[in-house]
Amino acid sequence: GGIITQTPKFLIGQEGQKLTLKCQQNFNHDTMYWYRQDSGKGLRLIYYSITENDLQKGDLSEGYDASREKKSSFSLTVTSAQKNEMAVFLCASSGTGRAETLYFGSGTRLTVL
Amino acid sequence: GDSVTQTEGLVTLTKGLPVMLNCTYQTTYSPFLFWYVQHLNEAPKLLLKSSTDNKRTEHQGFYATLHKSSSSFHLQKSSVQLSDSALYFCALNSGTYQRFGTGTKLQVVP
Numbered sequence: 001g002g003i004i005t006q007t008p009k010f011l012i013g014q015e016g017q018k019l020t021l022k023c024q025q026n027f028n029h030d031t032m033y034w035y036r037q038d039s040g041k042g043l044r045l046i047y048y049s050i051t052e053n054d055l056q057k058g059d060l061s062e063g064y065d066a067s068r069e070k071k072s073s074f075s076l077t078v079t080s081a082q083k084n085e086m087a088v089f090l091c092a093s094s095g096t097g098r099a100e101t102l103y104f105g106s107g108t109r110l111t112v113l
Numbered sequence: 114g115d116s117v118t119q120t121e122g123l124v125t126l127t128k129g130l131p132v133m134l135n136c137t138y139q140t141t142y143s144p145f146l147f148w149y150v151q152h153l154n155e156a157p158k159l160l161l162k163s164s165t166d167n168k169r170t171e172h173q174g175f176y177a178t179l180h181k182s183s184s185s186f187h188l189q190k191s192s193v194q195l196s197d198s199a200l201y202f203c204a205l206n207s208g209t210y211q212r213f214g215t216g217t218k219l220q221v222v223p
Contacts, residue, residue, distance in 0.1 A: 033210065035213075042202060042215040042216045043213040102159070102204075104156040106155065
């Protein structure tokens with residue numbers, strides 16, 4: 001088994017601030033993902049990465065940057081936090097292939113004041 | 114483009130009753146469907162998955178059958194328990210990444 005660790009668990013920022021979320025996995029998975037979870041909107045993909053130094057945009061990449069410098073880690077940057085924004089950001093990893101299960105971290109809950 | 118539709122936002126049921134949570138999808142490619150469950154303050158985790166047409170897949174008392182003719186993968190259980198209260202997501206992978214529905218919150222009451 002393995003685990004996905006997301007830091008921080010809670011993140012409070014100010015409008016316009018640049019904020020970074022981090023994710024580590026010890027599954028030795030090639031592919032990692034960042035999803036955003038909003039109530040009533042499900043999980044929407046922001047970025048994913050199929051290998052170290054690879055980045056692929058998802059449906060919601062506007063306003064975000066990502067970085068995959070090591071196989072085990074994947075970070076997400078909110079480039080300019082929006083006032084009153086509240087969401088949970090979920091990191092996941094998987095093996096390669098369509099049948100592969102996603103393994104999720106417990107999330108980072110973002111609040112922008 | 115690809116999409117997943119879950120029509121019920123909230124389903125409230127009395128313990129012991131059967132449940133069906135709807136999931137339909139659209140894709141022009143060969144689909145692989147998943148159900149994930151997320152309990153309160155926990156990470157989503159896989160419940161079951163399938164790419165085989167008309168074959169029932171089961172796990173932990175839940176079951177689903179992929180029907181490609183109707184583009185559906187509904188989740189069912191014959192008798193819900195209080196511990197089944199959670200958020201349920203249907204997801205589709207047709208080649209690149211998993212695309213999720215909006216989720217159905219299942220609330221089981223005594």
